[in-house]
Each structure stands twice: as structure tokens, then as C-alpha cells.
Amino acid sequence: MNVSIPYGKQSITEEDIQAVVETLKSDFLTQGPKVAEFEKAFAQYVGSQYAVAISNGTAALHLCALALGVSKGDKVITTPITFAASANCIRYCDGEVVFSDIDPTTYLLDPIHVRKLLESSPKGTYKGIIPVDFAGRAVDLEIFRELADEFDLWIIEDSCHSPGGYFVDRSGKHRNCGNGTFADLAIFSFHPVKHIATGEGGMITTNNERLYKELLKLRTHGIIRESASYINDINFAVGDQQHENQYPGWYMEMQDLGFNYRLTDFQSALGLSQLKRAEDGLTRRRAIAAIYQKAFIGHPFIKGQSMVIEGHAYHLYIIEVENRLGLYNHLRKHGIFAQIHYIPVHLMPYYRKFGWKEGDFPLAENYYKSCISLPIYPSLSNQLQEYIIQTIMEFYK
Numbered sequence: 001m002n003v004s005i006p007y008g009k010q011s012i013t014e015e016d017i018q019a020v021v022e023t024l025k026s027d028f029l030t031q032g033p034k035v036a037e038f039e040k041a042f043a044q045y046v047g048s049q050y051a052v053a054i055s056n057g058t059a060a061l062h063l064c065a066l067a068l069g070v071s072k073g074d075k076v077i078t079t080p081i082t083f084a085a086s087a088n089c090i091r092y093c094d095g096e097v098v099f100s101d102i103d104p105t106t107y108l109l110d111p112i113h114v115r116k117l118l119e120s121s122p123k124g125t126y127k128g129i130i131p132v133d134f135a136g137r138a139v140d141l142e143i144f145r146e147l148a149d150e151f152d153l154w155i156i157e158d159s160c161h162s163p164g165g166y167f168v169d170r171s172g173k174h175r176n177c178g179n180g181t182f183a184d185l186a187i188f189s190f191h192p193v194k195h196i197a198t199g200e201g202g203m204i205t206t207n208n209e210r211l212y213k214e215l216l217k218l219r220t221h222g223i224i225r226e227s228a229s230y231i232n233d234i235n236f237a238v239g240d241q242q243h244e245n246q247y248p249g250w251y252m253e254m255q256d257l258g259f260n261y262r263l264t265d266f267q268s269a270l271g272l273s274q275l276k277r278a279e280d281g282l283t284r285r286r287a288i289a290a291i292y293q294k295a296f297i298g299h300p301f302i303k304g305q306s307m308v309i310e311g312h313a314y315h316l317y318i319i320e321v322e323n324r325l326g327l328y329n330h331l332r333k334h335g336i337f338a339q340i341h342y343i344p345v346h347l348m349p350y351y352r353k354f355g356w357k358e359g360d361f362p363l364a365e366n367y368y369k370s371c372i373s374l375p376i377y378p379s380l381s382n383q384l385q386e387y388i389i390q391t392i393m394e395f396y397k
Helices: 014-024 033-046 057-067 085-092 111-119 141-150 209-219 234-238 265-275 278-296 324-333 362-370 382-396
Strands: 050-054 075-078 096-099 126-130 154-158 166-168 174-176 185-189 202-206 302-305 317-321 371-374
Touching: 014 265, 033 050, 033 202, 033 265, 050 057, 050 209, 057 085, 057 154, 057 185, 057 202, 057 209, 075 085, 075 111, 085 096, 085 126, 111 126, 111 141, 126 141, 141 154, 202 209, 278 302, 278 317, 278 382, 317 362, 324 371, 324 382, 362 371
Parallel strands: 075 096, 075 126, 126 154, 154 185
Antiparallel strands: 050 202, 166 174, 185 202, 302 317, 317 371
């Protein structure tokens, strides 16, 4: 079969295209009404009070760290099995990244290891935790919230892989990723391989009004336009003494060092259109995951796999295999472009400079030696998925 199958891809419909075209024909390409409309719709989707649209997921992480006051020397805990941005956002603020090992069955940051890390140092040593809903599997944030409360920590939930995902809390209630019940802030990505695509783009969700307002300011150069919060007096703002005791319409203040991390209106229009069929995409992803699980269960060359898990959003479907390099090359030879997620962040040359080394996190490192992410996206046909499965089976025959 002459094919080219990526591990993930966007799905763009005529409705998506029309939504973007309409916005391109409108009066606003950026800083217009579509951004606020997208924010409101996304907040409703995940169940949070507030949402702030951002230029990309990495920028979203950076603003979260800034809003929480991360500064030089602050220690923050995260997982080594994630994209580097989950850790880099702390380094952007001159903080210190401290990694902790994963649960080998869930591939997520293990709260047991995190507790041991916290208990091994005086209270106050660490400032926060960044758990990651890796591959789309939701972290049990109820457990992490208890840890955070006990050790006076904040939580940023990296939900880039899991819009629409959830975990079930002890009371049996579904807790959506990013809904703000347990995490102080949560972030999402709208990169083309993600569930919702805007080209580039991201979102921060929260239930904290103070953090929400801080994020709005930091997103746009540290500038505010609310007269109740102005620092300079009206006389300065007006430029003379003749005024009606109110700030002029043009006036604004840069009160902090912020960034230009805005999302455009036409990207927001695309995101709104994609959001309308987000649940259909999730349903298809879960169906693909179920087929993979059934195909690979019980085979001796499978050391582990994502499995069918309630609430899993399936950005990735991962299998752990023998001879991963051989399988990777075999798949590429047959037009199947599987991917590896992820090289442990602590072993990237940049982080090795801080003293991290092989052997620090054996569970994460063992996972990396055998993991491979199979193609999964809503438009993947049953025929192509069967071709992927058969190609893997032939390799291990």
C-alpha cells in the first residue's frame, strides 16, 4: 500500500474554512470579538470560570509561571516524560526545575514519588507542581491538590493533550481537565496535531479571578485599560488641568513587564468552529484506541500499552515494544510515521547541565527505551488502522 500516515494531523472542514473567511472579511483580524467568544465557549466546554486565549501552549505555560510569581531559585516539580515546555516555563522565570519519576502503568507523574520528594526537604523548599495529562490520560488532581495544600504549593495542570478528558474523583464525579476545581491554572495547546487546531494557539483556564486578571495584563505587554486600576493621576493622563474628572478614552498604562502573547481573531474563529465537533473527535479517538487495544492485548512483544481508560482523551496511543528502533524503521519504510513521546527531559543536554543524569528516574528512562506512539486522529480510517496493525504484526511475526 502506497500511503503516508502521520501520527497525528488536523481535520479542516468547509465550515472551518468559511468561519475563517468570514473573520478575514470582518473589521477585526486581532483584538476583536472572536477572541472573547472563543474564550467563553472554551471555558464552558471544560467547566472553568475563566479562559484566556494565548498565542501557543508554551506561551500559556510561561504566563502561568509569571502570574504565580515564579522567580530566581524557586523550585518546581514536574515529570520527565513530557514536552520540554512543561519544564522550560520555569527556567524562563529563572526558577529551578526538579523532576520526579512516573507511574509505569499510567505514564503520568507519580504522586507517591512526589510525596517522597516533598518529605525529604523542609517545608517551603518547593513552590509548585506541574503535572501533565500525558497522551490524553487525565492526572488525578484530587491527590495532587491534597499534596499541594499540605505543602503550600500551587498547581499548573498541563492539559495540552487532553481537552475533553477527565478523571473520576472519590465521590464518583467526573472532573474535566482544566475545570479549575483542583489546579490553580491549566493550559491547552491548539497545535495542528492536537484535538482542536488553530495553526498555533493555546488557552489558560482558571477559577481564580485574581490570576485571570493578571493573565490578561501579562498577555498584552503588561498593559491595562481599567481606570479603577490606574496609578498615574488624571491630570497627567489628560495633559492639562481642564477635564471632567475622568481619564480620557485613549489612556492606558503599562504596569508590569508583559508580552505580546495574543491569539488572533481568525485563529479564534477556527478554534470556535473546531470546538463544535470536539466531542465527535473524542468519540472517534476512543474508538481507534479500543481497536488498538484489542489488536495488541496478550501479544508477547507488547510490554505495555495505553489501554482503554475512562476519561482518556487519546492525543496519543502508546505501545511499549521490544526492538523499538527496528519497528520504528519498519513502519517508516511502509509509510507509517509513528513517533516517540518523549525523550526524558532531564536527559536533554540543556538539563544535564544542572546535574541530571541517566539513572535518576529509572521508570521514566525504561519507558523511553520501548515506547512508540501510533497514528491516532479522527480522520484515520478503519482500513488504514488495520494496515498499521498488520504492518506491526508482520514485523514481529
